[in-house]
Amino acid sequence: AQSVAQxxxxxNVAEGNPLTVKCTYSVSGNPYxxxxxQYPNRGLQFLLKYITGDNLVKGSYGFExxxxxxxxxxxxxxxxxLVSDSALYFCAVRAxxxxxKLIFGSGTRLLVRP
Amino acid sequence: EPEVTQTPSHQVTxxxxxxxxRCVPISNHLYFYWYRQILGxxxxxxxxxxxxxxxxxxxxxxxxxxxxxxxxxxxxxxIRSTKxxxxxxxxxxxxxxxGTEAFFGQGTRLTVV
Numbered sequence: 001a002q003s004v005a006q007x008x009x010x011x012n013v014a015e016g017n018p019l020t021v022k023c024t025y026s027v028s029g030n031p032y033x034x035x036x037x038q039y040p041n042r043g044l045q046f047l048l049k050y051i052t053g054d055n056l057v058k059g060s061y062g063f064e065x066x067x068x069x070x071x072x073x074x075x076x077x078x079x080x081x082l083v084s085d086s087a088l089y090f091c092a093v094r095a096x097x098x099x100x101k102l103i104f105g106s107g108t109r110l111l112v113r114p
Numbered sequence: 115e116p117e118v119t120q121t122p123s124h125q126v127t128x129x130x131x132x133x134x135x136r137c138v139p140i141s142n143h144l145y146f147y148w149y150r151q152i153l154g155x156x157x158x159x160x161x162x163x164x165x166x167x168x169x170x171x172x173x174x175x176x177x178x179x180x181x182x183x184x185x186x187x188x189x190x191x192x193i194r195s196t197k198x199x200x201x202x203x204x205x206x207x208x209x210x211x212x213g214t215e216a217f218f219g220q221g222t223r224l225t226v227v
Contacts, residue, residue, distance in 0.1 A: 006190065008198060021135060043218045043221050044207075045218070046216075100145055100147075101147070103159070104156050104157040106155075107156070
């Protein structure tokens, strides 16, 4: 069965510091991996994806994520956090050769303090 | 930038009533989805729809739920007889043929009282 784990309910960082939001996954076959962000009272906004190719993928708003096949991880990173990055972040996965539904993690709340 | 739009943004209904949640997917997209997020919980897949039929549904999507694409632009989710536990944020999403990421609407918050 496919699953996604986001081990941290909340991540706190100071503005200007690097941030990492962790995600590990379990899927049979090659994974398609995604990060979405949810601001208060808003929908899910696509940030970035990994399908194939370079393990480091770059996305919107300066975010990037590193795919690590051996550790089955897809951690979200940003070199320098902004207060406006404070939001709820969801990692999601689907198997490349199966259905198109996404399996979401439980979400990680990122709080960037000034 | 094209976006998925959902109406209404918030709906309050009495238990046992029927509700229809509406979505306008991105115009050239072919795959359509409904997800829901109960307050404080994960985003959960409900159903996927392609070529005018359901391609997959979760165990949540029982006989009380149905989806329809009545006019080639709208994509609706109907809950026939709402229960208290149907209270959640419902997200519509769409995906293009070549793209692999789904784009989500802003959600409809359904409150069953």
